[in-house]
Amino acid sequence: MTTENVRTDSAPLTIAPVVSEPDDRVAYKITHPRTKNPGLLLDVNAIIKKSRAILETHFLPDEDSISHLNPLQRMVHSIRKIREKQSWTPVFIEKFNFIEMFYGWEVQMRDTATWLMHSDEFRGLPSHKRIAIFKIVWAVWRRFERYTMTAEIFGQRCLDEKIMLHSHEAAVRMDKYSIDYSEVSDHGFERFNNVFGGKMMQYYEIIVRPYLELRLSDTEITYILCQIIWNYAGRRLQGQTQAAADRFLDSISNDLHEYYEELGRGRGSEEEGGDSKNYASRLAKMMQIVNQMLNVQLELENTIQVAFLFDMFNIVFTEPEFFRN
Structure with missing residues (x-):
């Protein structure tokens, strides 16, 4: 070149x-x-081109097989398909460099785009609206999905040892790994970790602990994730996005009620946990997770630490908003 x-x-x-x-x-x-x-x-554009291609088409390879599913079931189906790629015996890594981490985000971006496209309300938005939503929610989606998947695989060990899935193949222990920033910054890992390490650790209390206590089912995890993503996108973008969010969230709330009724009649899937007898209590605890996640995002929006991070990097991003959420 x-x-x-x-x-x-x-x-x-x-x-x-x-x-x-x-x-x-x-x-x-x-x-x-x-x-x-x-x-x-x-070049962010280079790393999101596959995600953009997903977001700019209305075609879903599995459309025929899921046409009978309600909106919440479609989202559950999508996240299960995504998680089929996950190794249940991931390799633990102790050090990787920033560029490797940057490349790893591409897979998670594609997973986010694929999941979003299983919502008819999302697909019904203009292409530029879909891309705008994707830009601000992919990192939020990644955090919640990765922490719940880690808890699914490692159970109580996830909380006790502060384990986190880095990818579909690898995991880290938060107190026993480091990132080599030497290619992009004069500051070492410790300085970055002092600024942002606490932010990552709080998700064990916000996500992992209630996940383990409630033994959340795939349907409940998906419902929480939908609430986080659509509430966050609606608040940030307003207008047409907010209207689509309201319609979608109303719809999946009805679907969740139907899900609990099915469980109560003994017709739920064996792999679905849930607890129809404590529906109101479980829902309240699930919404507490949603609100805590949204509060964390609000704090991140208002913190000077994001600007501080970019000042510490010797990097120019073509589209820095991808990494500010």
Whole structure:
């Protein structure tokens, strides 16, 4: 690839690819426009192109097989399909570099896009609205899905040992791993961890502990995830998105009620936990998880730590909003 000039942050950058393969051109060496130090341009567009393709089509490969399912059941079906890729004996890793983590996000972005597209309300929105929602919710989706999947695999160990699934193949213990930021920052892992480590640890109390106490079923996990995503997107984007969120959440609330009634009649699936006798109590505890997750996101929106993070990186993102949520 020949050297080319691009304009980022209103300054010309001379860039050279870090990776030579055409499909993998994500990281480029640059002179940072603000610090004038060596840095990287991370091309978010390159890493989300597969997700964007999913979001810009109305075609679902499994449409015929799920046409009889109600909206909540469709979302449950989707998350189960996504989790079929998950290894139940993941390898524990203790160190990886930032660029490897960046590449790993691509898979999680595609999972998020695929899951979102199983909602008719989401698919009914214009393409630019779907992409706008995806940009602000993928990281929230990833956090909740990964912590609940970790709890599903490791049970109480997840809470006791602070285990977290990094990907479908790998896991980390939060107090026994580090990220090598040397390619993108002069600051070491400890400084980043001091700023953000506590944020990650709080999810064990917000997500993992109630998951284990309630023994949440796939349907309940999916219901919570839908509530988090659509409430967050509706609040951030308002208008057409808020209207779609209201319709979808009303619909799945009725579906959840029907789910509990089926369990009460003894017609639920064996793999579905749930507890129809304590429906109101369980729902209240589930909504507590939703509200706590939304409160954390609000804190992240208002914190100066996000700006602090970007100042610590010698990185220019082509679309930094992907990593501010």
